[in-house]
Amino acid sequence: MNETAGLERGYRRVLACYPKAFRQENEQEILGVLLASAEEGQRRVGLAESAALIRGALRMRLRPASRPPRTVHAAVRLMCLGAVVEVAAMVTMVVTAASVKAALGKEPGLTVAQWHAALGLLTFKEVSAAVAVGLWLLLAWAISQGRDAARFAFSAFFALTTLSMLIALARHGAAYAPADTIAGAALWLIALITMVLIFTRPSNTYYREGARPPVARAAG
Amino acid sequence: MQEATFLILTALADGSQHGYGIITEVTQISGGRVRLRAGTLYTALDRLRSDELIRVDREEIVDGRLRRYYRLTPGGERRLAAEAARLHANATAAMRRLSPAGGLVT
Numbered sequence: 553m554n555e556t557a558g559l560e561r562g563y564r565r566v567l568a569c570y571p572k573a574f575r576q577e578n579e580q581e582i583l584g585v586l587l588a589s590a591e592e593g594q595r596r597v598g599l600a601e602s603a604a605l606i607r608g609a610l611r612m613r614l615r616p617a618s619r620p621p622r623t624v625h626a627a628v629r630l631m632c633l634g635a636v637v638e639v640a641a642m643v644t645m646v647v648t649a650a651s652v653k654a655a656l657g658k659e660p661g662l663t664v665a666q667w668h669a670a671l672g673l674l675t676f677k678e679v680s681a682a683v684a685v686g687l688w689l690l691l692a693w694a695i696s697q698g699r700d701a702a703r704f705a706f707s708a709f710f711a712l713t714t715l716s717m718l719i720a721l722a723r724h725g726a727a728y729a730p731a732d733t734i735a736g737a738a739l740w741l742i743a744l745i746t747m748v749l750i751f752t753r754p755s756n757t758y759y760r761e762g763a764r765p766p767v768a769r770a771a772g
Numbered sequence: 773m774q775e776a777t778f779l780i781l782t783a784l785a786d787g788s789q790h791g792y793g794i795i796t797e798v799t800q801i802s803g804g805r806v807r808l809r810a811g812t813l814y815t816a817l818d819r820l821r822s823d824e825l826i827r828v829d830r831e832e833i834v835d836g837r838l839r840r841y842y843r844l845t846p847g848g849e850r851r852l853a854a855e856a857a858r859l860h861a862n863a864t865a866a867m868r869r870l871s872p873a874g875g876l877v878t
Contacts, residue, residue: 581837581840585810605810608814609811
């Protein structure tokens with residue numbers, strides 16, 4: 553009995569990811585199914601079960617009130633891809649930092665001030681990549697919810713991405729940090745396609761109508 | 773339609789089922805290939821309910837816990853029938869093209 557209580561407590565913690573209204577209506581039932589599916593004598597929450605629960609919670613929270621057109625759907629998916637590429641870019645930056653510094657070091661005409669400026673830029677780019685991962689996800693969520701303001705926030709984000717890529721190109725970043733530049737270009741391309749998708753006519757109609765707040769579903 | 777959704781609707785096609793019942797039915801229908809997780813099932817049930825493809829048939833209290841039985845709505849039956857027909861047509865076409873003589877493979 554004690555074992556089940558511990559397991560139930562564990563699953564309750566995972567279920568806390570779900571929206572409150574959903575939890576109030578379904579928690580007891582889901583716990584029943586989780587405990588029924590548990591192995592004999594299982595004390596800890598199952599990894600696969602927890603992963604499925606978290607995935608379900610994410611999907612539920614990302615689900616908009618009125619169904620968005622395909623363009624918005626595609627844009628949200630692209631933005632999630634953007635977050636993944638951004639993480640990859642960040643890892644690339646950290647991993648290749650040494651070789652970038654080495655390439656800069658071989659540059660004969662580089663003054664100490666320029667060297668420090670380049671290193672500062674490198675650190676700045678690493679930090680801003682981390683911030684960008686969060687922004688990609690946050691904006692993806694807001695856009696999927698039909699928030700019109702999110703489209704304009706994304707436009708500003710796109711402008712920044714464009715600017716940072718142009719700066720990198722102007723500073724001959726491609727020569728010193730080819731991997732970073734490729735990742736930057738890929739991100740810019742993803743952002744560009746997202747821009748096109750969220751400002752096409754079907755998307756405009758969807759945002760003009762404004763997404764209603766999620767309707768509370770009646771029980772039964 | 774995703775496979776999990778298709779299998780859940782299929783599990784409900786011949787009568788109402790509760791959550792755990794749907795999981796065991798789906799395992800059986802898929803020949804043990806698909807083992808639905810509670811998280812996957814309840815996210816799907818929530819969506820199917822809001823799409824009005826299924827509804828709650830009745831509620832029972834078993835061992836102090838609420839147990840809901842779900843069933844297909846007429847709309848759900850139509851959707852499942854349409855999807856089954858589509859899959860059947862695709863499968864038939866694939867089998868026909870795979871067989872060397874161009875005839876039906878049984």
